Amino acid sequence: MDYRSQENTRTERRIVQALDGKTLSPPPVWMMRQAGRYLAEYKATRAEAGSFLDLCYNPELACEVTLQPIRRYGFDAAILFSDILVVPDALGQPVRFEEGIGPILEPIGLDAAAKLDPSVVTEKLAPVLDAVGLIRASLPSETTLLGFCGAPWTVATYMVAGRGSSDQAPTRRVAFSDSAGFDRLIDRLVEASIRYLVAQFERGADAVQVFDSWAGALDEEGFERWAVDPMRRIVAGVRAEIPGARIIGFPKGVGMFLERYVDATGVNAVGLDWSVPLDFAKRLQKTCAVQGNLDPMRLVAGGEALKSGVRRVVDALGSGPFIFNLGHGVTPDTPVENVAEMVALVRGETV
Numbered sequence: 097m098d099y100r101s102q103e104n105t106r107t108e109r110r111i112v113q114a115l116d117g118k119t120l121s122p123p124p125v126w127m128m129r130q131a132g133r134y135l136a137e138y139k140a141t142r143a144e145a146g147s148f149l150d151l152c153y154n155p156e157l158a159c160e161v162t163l164q165p166i167r168r169y170g171f172d173a174a175i176l177f178s179d180i181l182v183v184p185d186a187l188g189q190p191v192r193f194e195e196g197i198g199p200i201l202e203p204i205g206l207d208a209a210a211k212l213d214p215s216v217v218t219e220k221l222a223p224v225l226d227a228v229g230l231i232r233a234s235l236p237s238e239t240t241l242l243g244f245c246g247a248p249w250t251v252a253t254y255m256v257a258g259r260g261s262s263d264q265a266p267t268r269r270v271a272f273s274d275s276a277g278f279d280r281l282i283d284r285l286v287e288a289s290i291r292y293l294v295a296q297f298e299r300g301a302d303a304v305q306v307f308d309s310w311a312g313a314l315d316e317e318g319f320e321r322w323a324v325d326p327m328r329r330i331v332a333g334v335r336a337e338i339p340g341a342r343i344i345g346f347p348k349g350v351g352m353f354l355e356r357y358v359d360a361t362g363v364n365a366v367g368l369d370w371s372v373p374l375d376f377a378k379r380l381q382k383t384c385a386v387q388g389n390l391d392p393m394r395l396v397a398g399g400e401a402l403k404s405g406v407r408r409v410v411d412a413l414g415s416g417p418f419i420f421n422l423g424h425g426v427t428p429d430t431p432v433e434n435v436a437e438m439v440a441l442v443r444g445e446t447v
């Protein structure tokens with residue numbers, strides 16, 4: 097296939113069109129964490145792989161679990177199966193995932209963080225990049241392939257605290273006690289993210305999403321310094337290598353700061369959590385596409401809560417550039433039939 101015909105196939109992908117600012121009816125749809133424990137076939141492959149990281153670093157099995165939700169539901173996008181914490185793992189801060197707890201790392205100090213070498217990530221993450229190539233080769237041509245990484249602030253919260261936290265107090269304390277030292281950690285993660293995302297584009301990703309799941313823990317100044325500015329540098333750095341690279345930002349829980357985020361970073365689309373009022377979301381559509389924002393618990397509950405929730409989001413946002421998604425990841429207790437119903441409702445099909 098020559099470059100031009102490949103370009104034509106790509107631009108037909110519906111999520112790519114939405115990222116380019118087009119209004120589509122019905123809107124394209126995918127779900128964060130769409131490959132995961134709510135699917136029996138995921139649990140089977142996961143058991144075969146061994147640990148969660150063994151699955152992430154096995155290109156064939158990572159490809160298999162990426163495709164599982166596409167086979168079942170025909171989502172408009174597949175998202176690479178991996179985790180945001182493979183980056184610290186690659187940088188030399190080993191990560192393990194403990195059942196019922198989540199990720200565990202040996203907390204890193206800011207002196208050690210300043211010595212991290214971001215140039216090792218693409219080599220260390222070769223199996224993940226191999227998975228990107230395998231997935232692209234196996235996907236239907238109309239399906240968009242999304243790569244991703246964690247935003248520097250969110251990845252730093254796990255590196256500094258050594259595990260998840262609900263308010264990020266340990267990392268906020270460190271960031272405000274030694275802001276210059278914390279900047280150096282963020283700088284290393286900006287560089288690692290640029291290299292890693294560029295490599296994902298080179299292996300066939302159509303677009304990438306940057307997850308800033310804990311951005312809502314920052315105050316206005318902190319948000320500007322450790323969320324907005326790093327993201328602006330990532331967008332510019334990736335586009336310097338991949339001109340026109342399409343990028344989705346997902347700063348969760350930041351409310352009114354979303355406006356500043358989209359203006360300053362130049363993202364093609366912004367992900368919205370379910371707390372974002374839809375009238376406010378419509379205003380953002382003047383600057384970029386929006387993605388979201390059904391409460392995942394409406395999907396768990398099903399019935400009228402699901403129907404009215406989908407209708408409300410599609411009615412409000414469907415008249416501008418829009419990608420239907422949840423406001424955060426799908427949870428393991430989600431009934432599979434509710435996901436089928438959600439997709440049908442978004443597509444205006446009767447169930």
Ligand SMILES: Cc1c2[nH]c(c1CCC(=O)O)Cc1[nH]c(c(CCC(=O)O)c1C)Cc1[nH]c(c(CCC(=O)O)c1C)Cc1[nH]c(c(C)c1CCC(=O)O)C2
Nearest residue numbers: 128129130131132148175176177178179180198307309425
């Ligand atoms: C903060 C964060 C992490 N990982 C991620 C984020 C940002 C998005 C968000 O806020 O949810 C991102 C992520 N994690 C995973 C993906 C795969 C792609 C997808 O389907 O969206 C993506 C995009 C797989 C995963 N990542 C994880 C699982 C579950 C592990 C398992 O199968 O045992 C999956 C499918 C583990 C994980 N990984 C992480 C935590 C806190 C946990 C434990 C919590 C949990 O178990 O759900 C870190």
